[in-house]
Amino acid sequence: MAALLIAVVGLGVVAVPTLDLHLGMPDDSTAAPDTTQRKAYDLLSAGFGKGFNGPLIVAVDAPAGTVQTAADQVAGQIRGLDNVDAVTEPVLNQAGDTAILTVIPTSGPSDTATEDLVRAIRQQDGTAAGAAIGVTGLTAINIDMSAKLGAALIPYLAIVVGLAFILLMLVFRSLLVPVKATLGFLLSVAATFGAVVAVFQWGWLADVLGVDQVGPIISFLPVVLIGIVFGLAMDYQVFLVTRMREEYVHGTPPREAVVAGFGHGARVVTAAAIIMISVFSGFILAPDAIIKSVGFALGIAVLFDALIVRMTIVPAVMTLLGKTAWWLPRWLDKLLPNVDVEGEKLRHQLDDAPESSPVRAAEHASA
Structure with a gap:
């Protein structure tokens, strides 16, 4: 006990x-200190902040002619969120129905605060002139993969x-x-x-x-x-x-x-x-x-x-x-089916078999 x-x-x-x-x-923050990717990560973090290593790509989808207004509104909403270091100006596609902007978090790609920011941005979906919002980029993909697993x-x-x-x-x-x-x-x-x-x-x-x-x-x-x-x-x-x-x-x-x-x-x-x-x-x-x-x-x-x-x-x-x-x-x-791993049924069959039976004869022969 x-x-x-x-x-x-x-x-x-x-x-x-x-x-x-x-x-x-x-x-790259988890790489060995003497590797080139770790050195690059540290240099970018020191010069521009940790979030520069994991930018978030935000796509804004809206009807043609309204996407600029919707994208500007989304950019303003994102700038008001916590843990946001910078938001770039929206870039529109040729069709004029989609805009892309880049969000630089204050925290690093693997920090919990970055995950919270991704969720907060996705909660803005549909709040800006009916525009649909999606968050992608390597950092967001890694967060989604971790959540799925x-x-x-x-x-x-x-x-x-x-x-x-x-x-x-x-x-x-x-x-x-x-x-x-x-x-x-x-x-x-x-x-x-x-x-x-x-x-x-x-x-x-x-x-x-x-x-x-x-x-x-x-x-x-x-x-x-x-x-x-x-x-x-x-x-x-x-x-x-x-x-x-x-x-x-x-x-x-x-x-x-x-x-x-x-x-x-x-x-x-x-x-x-x-x-x-x-x-x-x-x-x-x-x-x-x-x-x-x-x-x-x-x-x-x-x-x-x-x-x-x-x-x-x-x-x-x-x-x-x-x-x-x-x-x-x-x-x-x-x-449940009886698997009989121990062979107990076979032993009982041998014990109950008559002396003249082939099973008993084979047993004696092997002995």
Whole structure:
């Protein structure tokens, strides 16, 4: 019980920074200080302000003959917004129904204030003489991509975890074992996000890991992290608990089944986890901040899931649950197909087979 509480509380504390997770696409501010793109970014920021590195392109669409008036009105409205450094004069197309103007924010491309400005400009749509307003440019595109990936994260996680829950329920013929497996995975992922936020967004231990510039977490990292780590976590889970299930089905008491299954699988899982941690940690030495963050996230995720969740939480919970861990409602037991991973049905068939049957003869011949 003590080991379980320490592990759960520890991962929970590490997961707290996840509440401040800010996703974004990379810009030149996150490049290594000695690269040309970073030097150019710093020179432009020093000479013209951070927002000069991420201008916003605003398109104003209005009926021909009214677009100039509408564009001037939109430009005036944008100048009155917060975090606006400059707004250029509108440039009209040849048809006279569309105007483009450039907005220079005060904040940098990856700052939260720039995202707020993009939303504020889009809220002006339809307020200027019925004109339609659109915001584009690399900075706005990156903000939209981050928002899309962030919105897809919960459905993606629900589908992955839900399908895995069903498969684990089929394999282990239990409700509590899949629940424990999925909750353990979610806990390790939350702790991983917390560690990533603390290092690459807040700057904790940044000097130790060689992180030169903190900022938003790359938008695709959560999707990649969940996909890879979930596969590894379920491998470790199935490898450990399958042996426990085999021992229990073959008559071993629940506590002894956990000890036997853990004893057979712990060293293999630990060795596999150490290999994966070593491989992923090698990417932390890369000068690029994106590669560094991906390597750190994958390495720490395997550390949390394999060595804390699977090596500590899983056997502790299985021991505490005892026989209850393998409970499955009768109606659900009848409804689910019996995969029989342990081969228990085959063993009963061999035991019940007559001595003269081909099955029993083959058994004696092999003996």
